[in-house]
Amino acid sequence: MIHETNYSIRTFHTDGFGHVNNSRHLELLEEARWQYAESIGLVTMLAERNLGFIIVDLRIRFRIPIFEGEQIKVTTCLKTLGSASGEVEQLVYKNREARVALKSLFHFVLINRDTGDSIPIDGAIRELLIGVIEP
């Protein structure tokens, strides 16, 4: 399953170079991951168990700068799932271009939000994620 989130890039999304800055990109990507998680019922499941996914490693390649006034599409998909971690890939496209503007990979783990400790990804959460992997 590949999820899509669309954004209009505003003046406040861009910096003095006129393009979207790397920290702003991370926020747009994070919101897209949340929308993906919400769309598959994961947000509720995590909240009920007081669990959360946190990022332990991330990589971003910026291929084409993104400017104010552009419409972008973020695709989000789960690529791999291990016993205690997994990888989400997110690509950014400009609406009127086929080329990828940004490519990113996020390595995540599941934590107990009270203790902060990493825990195995099992049970209902594992089942849910197995069903949406797009290798």
Added chain:
Amino acid sequence: MIHETNYSIRTFHTDGFGHVNNSRHLELLEEARWQYAESIGLVTMLAERNLGFIIVDLRIRFRIPIFEGEQIKVTTCLKTLGSASGEVEQLVYKNREARVALKSLFHFVLINRDTGDSIPIDGAIRELLIGVIEP
């Protein structure tokens, strides 16, 4: 007592208009309030008691835009202190200009961080604040 914090404005502080955006200003002002609080020993005192000051009302007037490459000075001072709230005034100056670039007023209350409830500003915290008011 009037506290001063200095910043160099970077490309990433500015937006597509070329100036510092209002939400970024709020972050620079918040960091300046923290430095002020730290300089008078308030941060430690709050942490020991699990208390925090939160903003309940704020007003900002933007008089002169601030651009990349500029050096600014933020002055922070406590203007009033009531039984459960107070007001902090923060002004922003460009280093080479006498005129105020931004004028702001923050109305705060003290809360218990576990419950989120507003509590009276009394005891050692009150004494400390009374000593630094600059009406």
Added chain:
Amino acid sequence: MIHETNYSIRTFHTDGFGHVNNSRHLELLEEARWQYAESIGLVTMLAERNLGFIIVDLRIRFRIPIFEGEQIKVTTCLKTLGSASGEVEQLVYKNREARVALKSLFHFVLINRDTGDSIPIDGAIRELLIGVIEP
């Protein structure tokens, strides 16, 4: 005309107090103003003329803190329009509460984006805005 924008509040929208911080609120409010401007055709009109609205004064009253997992609705409406400036009011409601969580007023002016100079709000832009005022 009163425009509505809806947000789901994520972990990354909140700070160490567990609530949405004031600078984050400003970003959510700014995005809502952009969606309002887009919905009435104003964004295109400004881009064609290389004009922009900038904020010269803002006031926010935080009445009820907003927490992770909550759904909020932001209402945006143009309250007044002068020859060179105007005021936008934005209120934030939690979805399941009738009470206003946050009340804000933004005073704006129109600028030429090349020079940064304030210019009169007239012509087609004035006509458009007159038609949507909600006094």
Added chain:
Amino acid sequence: MIHETNYSIRTFHTDGFGHVNNSRHLELLEEARWQYAESIGLVTMLAERNLGFIIVDLRIRFRIPIFEGEQIKVTTCLKTLGSASGEVEQLVYKNREARVALKSLFHFVLINRDTGDSIPIDGAIRELLIGVIEP
């Protein structure tokens, strides 16, 4: 040459998980790169030539979460320099721990700020950078 930047982590730096979020980390790292660039005279040199360094690839490994109230040290150093690009490594340490909390690598290119085009890193800028490489 290895440059050091120190930060106190505030409530507003952390998110609902209680730790510094990845986009916030990128801002703290970017400010540290600016302070490094300023300390070697690079910021002035770039401004005079209307040039800028932009990030084309970044990688961050988060090893230990960073919490409110902690003091951190960011080390910034230039690791490699090619004809048109280079790599900066930034590590984050908690003040009272020897272990690295975060490890990051930023791949940058030099651009002409008017055109946005990548240009060779040569002349005085190259000389300056060659002198500070810490392979």
